[in-house]
Amino acid sequence: MITITDRRQPMLDQLAALVVRNLRTSARVPQLLMFSLTMPMAMLVLFSQVFRSVADSPTFPAGVSYIDFLTPAMLAVSTVMAGTNAGVSAAIDHTNGLHDRFAALPMRSALPGLARTINEAVFTLARAAILGIAAVLLGFRFHGDAVDALAAVVVLVVLAAAMSALFGMIGERMRRPDVVQFAGMMVMMPFMFVSSAFAPIDTMPGWMQTAADLNPVAHATDALRGHVLGTATLADTAAALLAAVLLWTAVVATPALAKLRGIR
Template sequence: MNAMLVADATRSPVTDQLIALVVRNLRTSARVPQLLMFSLTMPMAMLVLFSQVFRSVAAGPGFPTGVSYIDFLTPAMLAVSTVMAGTNAGVSAAIDHTNGLRDRFAALPMRSWLPGLARTINEAVFTLARAALLGVAALALGFRFHGNLGDAVAALVVLVVLAAAMSALFGRIGDRLRRPDVVQFAGMMVMMPLMFVSSAFAPLDTMPGWMKVAATLNPVAHAADALRGHVLGAATVGDTVTAIIAAIALWVLVTIVPSLGQFRPTTVSK
């Protein structure tokens, strides 16, 4: 008991506020079980559908030799489902504006970036839950993990960093548009190129040249490649580092850069 009191005494107010916001987000998600269920099960449904509809891709030119389509698709679906779930962060941000919660946060002695960080942690938790469920569904379809423990850990790191970037991106869209219905449509327009301008569903070598160039700027494409490499046991350090840097760059672009743009140095009148 004394140790707990000491820990509480030394914990900063920022930490307490962050914990309160994370708990609040998790409780809010749990209060809508239908949305929670669809968010967690949609990736499994897409995996089953895509693995059957596009499995003929494995017989085409440019497809990796000796790789089954389910092994090729599963790691990409981890990245794609993370992008899809990112739209939930945007809708949640918009709802916080419509019900006045963000105005309430602004009136409190609280760091302005804490709600966004709490939202990111919330998305990371659900990302790991979706990955577990997706893995179970993939195993039932014949998926096999060819990597080692290091590959599994590195894949989870890539996935969580991508989730943070997607949460920041769609959260920024929600903060700007501030209408849940509009955010859903805007999120779809952003989500589609992130998903399909990549090697998620077919090798990039089978796509037009301009799409290959665009994929080099797509953090989801790099994440899908790194995740696939770790699943197949063929990932390089460069693949993993590139995927993490691309996701962090997107996070910085939508989180740090707009904040710098709002900064105005004060001048002292003479």
């Protein structure tokens, strides 16, 4: 139960109440929770076997196993895929009238979206742990150090925040869970495949390489892969964080710009 009764109530208390509410809502659907957490593991197993011949390509990084190449990509890809959960959650809030209830409560309008972002960050870390265990069983090795591990977590959480904001906005606009799922898939696919997630960008057509340069998931994948292999540079990490922050900023700024232009 959400207990927000007074605007003078500390904002952190209000946010905590919303985060607890989101976590409880997720826990009440254990089937969805299970599939959300384990699907990236299933994809890792499938992709690592189907596409492992990519490692035989002359353009593939020398001395790198495909499972080491794929695992950081799956961390980024699963974060994008899970972002649709935030969109569906936002749409469900509209469908069951909870969005109107939020609007009537004495709290900042941005808090429900921020709570969804925190919820997704928590599950992102849980998925990363499960995915890591599966990858180790398939022969994955982490070649970096403690700093690389910490930087990878930061990149992953910031990407999760950007994806949660993006798909949350889609959910707010579409307002129907079934429509949000299809719209989310259309948005999700370019993020996933116009990147270095499954094959080196150098093997793609020129126009796709240009698009990949603008893709925050591509930058996150490169940074995560660098930290996993112990070859990451500060520029790689900065580019991944900057790309995700710019996407998040653009999403957050969109409603404000729409109001300035009189768009409802």
